[in-house]
Amino acid sequence: MKIIVTDTPSQAFEQAADMIAAEIRASSTPVLGLATGRTMESIYRILVRQHEAGTLDFSSTTSFNLDEYAGLPATDPNSYHRYMHERLFAHVNMPARGIHVPDGVAPDLDAECAGYENAIRTANGIGLQLLGIGETGHIGFNEPPSAFDSRTRVVKLDAITRRQNSSMFDNDPEQVPSHALTMGVGTILEARRLLLVAVGAGKADIIDKALNGPVSEAISATAVRLHDNATIILDKASSAVWA
Numbered sequence: 070m071k072i073i074v075t076d077t078p079s080q081a082f083e084q085a086a087d088m089i090a091a092e093i094r095a096s097s098t099p100v101l102g103l104a105t106g107r108t109m110e111s112i113y114r115i116l117v118r119q120h121e122a123g124t125l126d127f128s129s130t131t132s133f134n135l136d137e138y139a140g141l142p143a144t145d146p147n148s149y150h151r152y153m154h155e156r157l158f159a160h161v162n163m164p165a166r167g168i169h170v171p172d173g174v175a176p177d178l179d180a181e182c183a184g185y186e187n188a189i190r191t192a193n194g195i196g197l198q199l200l201g202i203g204e205t206g207h208i209g210f211n212e213p214p215s216a217f218d219s220r221t222r223v224v225k226l227d228a229i230t231r232r233q234n235s236s237m238f239d240n241d242p243e244q245v246p247s248h249a250l251t252m253g254v255g256t257i258l259e260a261r262r263l264l265l266v267a268v269g270a271g272k273a274d275i276i277d278k279a280l281n282g283p284v285s286e287a288i289s290a291t292a293v294r295l296h297d298n299a300t301i302i303l304d305k306a307s308s309a310v311w312a
C-alpha cells in the first residue's frame with residue numbers, strides 16, 4: 070500500500086486526477102470504477118479541464134459507479150446518475166454505452182445487482198477503482214459490518230451516513246433514502262488497482278482507524294490494506310492523526 074500525503078487538498082485532487090488520467094492513457098480499453106460524494110467533485114473538475122484542453126480522451130473508456138440510492142430514478146437531482154452526468158459524463162466524450170451506474174428503480178433490485186456484477190466481468194474487470202471513505206468507514210456504501218467477500222447488493226444505510234449525506238436533502242437525514250445498491254467489498258477488491266482519496270480534518274479519525282486499526286469487517290475501508298496495489302492519497306489534515 071502506498072500512502073501519499075499532500076500539503077493541500079488541491080494537491081491531493083491533482084495527484085488523484087493524474088493517476089486516473091494515466092490509467093486512461095495506459096490502456097486501449099480502460100475500465101474505471103468511479104465514486105461520488107464531495108471529495109470526488111474537484112477530481113472530476115480537473116479531468117473535465119484536461120479533456121477540454123484536449124489532453125484527455127475518454128472515447129474508449131468504460132466506467133462502473135460504486136453505488137446508487139434505492140428508489141431514486143436517474144432523473145432525480147439527488148441521484149448518483151445525475152451527480153455523474155452533471156460533473157463528468159456531460160462534459161467528456163465517454164460513450165453512453167460504456168457508462169454504468171446501478172439502477173435504483175430497477176423492478177428487481179437483486180437482479181439489477183447480479184446483472185451489474187456480470188457487466189463488470191464482461192468488461193474484463195475494473196482497472197482502477199476510485200474510492201472515498203465515509204464516516205462509518207464505508208467504501209462504496211458498504212456499511213458496517215460488510216463481509217470482505219460481499220458482492221453488489223442492496224444495503225441499509227447507516228444513520229450516520231444518512232446524516233453525512235443530508236446536505237443534498239434539505240439537511241434532513243429522514244429524506245435521505247434508507248437503502249442503496251452498492252458494489253460489495255469483494256467486488257471492489259477485485260479491481261486491479263485501488264485509489265482511495267480523503268481530505269480534511271473531518272476524515273482524520275476514520276483514516277486513523279482505517280490505516281492503523283485492526284483489519285476488520287466492522288470498518289470496510291480496512292479491506293483496502295489487503296489489496297496488493299492500493300494507493301491512498303491524503304492531505305495533511307486528514308492524515309493528522311495517522312502521521
Ligand code: F6R
Pocket residue numbers: 103104105106107108109135136200201202203204207208209210
Ligand atoms: C459514494 C461513495 C461513498 C463516498 C463517501 C465519502 O459513491 O462511494 O463511499 O465516497 O461517503 O463521501 P464524501 O466525499 O462526500 O465525504
